[in-house]
Amino acid sequence: MTTPTAHPAPQANSGPLDIAAIRGQFPILDIEINGKPLIYLDSAATSQKPQAVIDSLVEYYSSFNANVHRGVHTLSQQATDIYEDTRVKAQAFINARDAREIIYVRGTTEAINLVASSYGRANVGDGDDVIITAMEHHSNIVPWQILCDERGANLKVIPMNDDGDLLMDEFEKLLGPRTKFVSVVHQANSIGTVNPVKQIVEMAHAHGAVVLVDGAQSAPHIPVDVQDLDCDFYAFSGHKLYGPTGIGVLYGKYDLLNAMPPYQSGGEMIASVTFEKTIYADLPAKFEAGTPHIAGVAGLGAAIDWVQGVGIERIAEHEHRLVEYGLQRLNEIDGVKIIGNPKRRAGLISFIVDGVHPHDVGTVLDSQGIAIRAGHHCAQPVMAHFGIPATVRASFGVYNTTDEIDRLYEGVQQVFEVFG
C-alpha cells in the first residue's frame, strides 16, 4: 500500500534562511515576464507554490483520489486519512485545542460568511452592535452589513489615524452592552498594519462580545496561537499560505461552533435524515456539507508542512528585513509616498508615485517583469481615508530578496522616465 509522501523539511529549522535554496523550490520563479526574470511582489494577493505543494496535488489525484467519509474501500480510507491528517496539521499550526475546531472552507471570505450567517443570525438582533475596523477588506465588511441590515443591528467602525493604527480609545467607547460581535483584521491587506488583536479580544470579551480575527494576511507572515489570542474565531486561506486556491480554514471555539446552526446543508453534515427530521452531524462535519475540496486539503496539508519545515518565525524575520529594506529604498525616491506608518507592519508596503496613477506604475513595472498590485485592494474605505483612489502595493513572501527590492527601486525610477 502506498502512503502519502511525507514532505521533508526543506532545511534545518534554525539559523538564517537559505533563500536561494527556497527559491529553487518554486518553479514559477524561473519564468520570464516580458523578457525579464519575474519579480513577484504580489504575495498578499496570492502566494506562489513550492514544488512540494504542486506534487501533493498530482500525488493525490494519481494515487489517492476517492470521496471521503463514505466508502468502505481502501482508497476512500486513504483519502479520508489525508483529509483528517491535514485537519490535525491545521490545528497544530494555529495551536487550536481540538481538531474538531478546524472547519474546512473555500477561504477566508467563506469563513466570515459562515460566521456572519450562522452565529450572526442566531445571536445578533434588533438594536445590537457589530464592530469592525476602518481597515477591513470588503470581505470583512459586506457580510456584516448584510447581517446588520437583516437584523436591524448597527455596524460600527473603529477609526484609524493617518499612520494606519487603530484608535483604541475610540474602540473602548464603541463597546457596550449591545456589542454582540467584533470582527477585526489581524494584518491589513491594504497598508500592512498588524493590529493588537490580543488586546482587542480582551476588551471585547470584557463586554461579553464574541470576536473573529481575519487571518488571511497574518497566517502566512506571523506566528499565530489562537489560544493565546483567545479569539473566538480565526479564519485563513490556503492560497496565501503557499497552498492551493479554494481551500481555507475557519477555527472556532468548540462550544460556540457546537451551538451554531448549520451554514449549508446536504450530505456529509447529517447524522440521520428522515422526511420528518434531520439530526445534524457533530463537529466538524456539521459545517462541511457536500463533497469537499479534498485535493485542496491535501495541498493545504503539504503547504502547512512546508511552512512548518521552514519555520514561520524565520519567515517572519526574513520578511521583516524585506519590509525594512523596502521602506528604506522607496523612501530614498523623491515623489514616492508610503501610505501608512503603522507601529507594527508586516508583509507589504503600499505607496503612491507623485502625478502617476497606480495603474500606470503597475504597467511600467510589469514591462520590467515586476508583478505588484495596483488598485484599491478591495479596501475602498481605506483608500477613502487617505483620500486616494488606489495605491501600488508591493507584498512579500519567503522567496523574495533584497535584490528584488533593488529592482523595484529601479522600476520606479523607470516610471519617472516614462512619465517625467
Added chain:
Amino acid sequence: MPDRSDLSDLYQEIIMDHRRSPRNQGLPAGHDHYADGFNPFCGDKVSVGLKVEDGVIVDVGFEGEGCAISIASASLMTESVMGRPVGEAVKIFDAFRGLLTDTGNGAGSDDLGDLEALAGVKAYPTRIKCAILSWHTLKAAIDRKAEPVSTE
C-alpha cells in the same frame, strides 16, 4: 502573450500629451446631458456633461481622475465628438470600441484620427476598461441615464 517590455505602443506621444494637458476638462456651462461613470476594478470615476442643440453636441467636457489611459481617452473623446451630431458620436463610440477589441488588422475600420493612438491598449486587456470608461459615460449622458454607469 504579447511582449509588453516596450511601452511605446501603449504610451504614445499623443496619449502622453493629452494626459499632461487634458482638453475640455470640466463640465460645460449649461450642460443639458450628464452622467457619472465608475470603474469598480480600479475605483476610478469620471463625469461627462454635454450641451446638445438641434441634435448636435455643441459642447462637451469631463471631470475625474484616473490613469494616463483613462484621462487621455476622455480628452481625445471630447475632441472627437465636439460639434458632431449625436448619432455620429455614437458611431464613433462603436468604432472606437471595435478598435480596442478588434483582434484583426483593422482593415476597413473607420478613420478614427487621433483616437487610433489608443489602439495599443488592445495588448493590455486589463487596461481596456480604463480607455472605455469615459465613452460608456458619454453614451449614458447621451441617453440621459440617471444611474451611474459601470464598466462591469
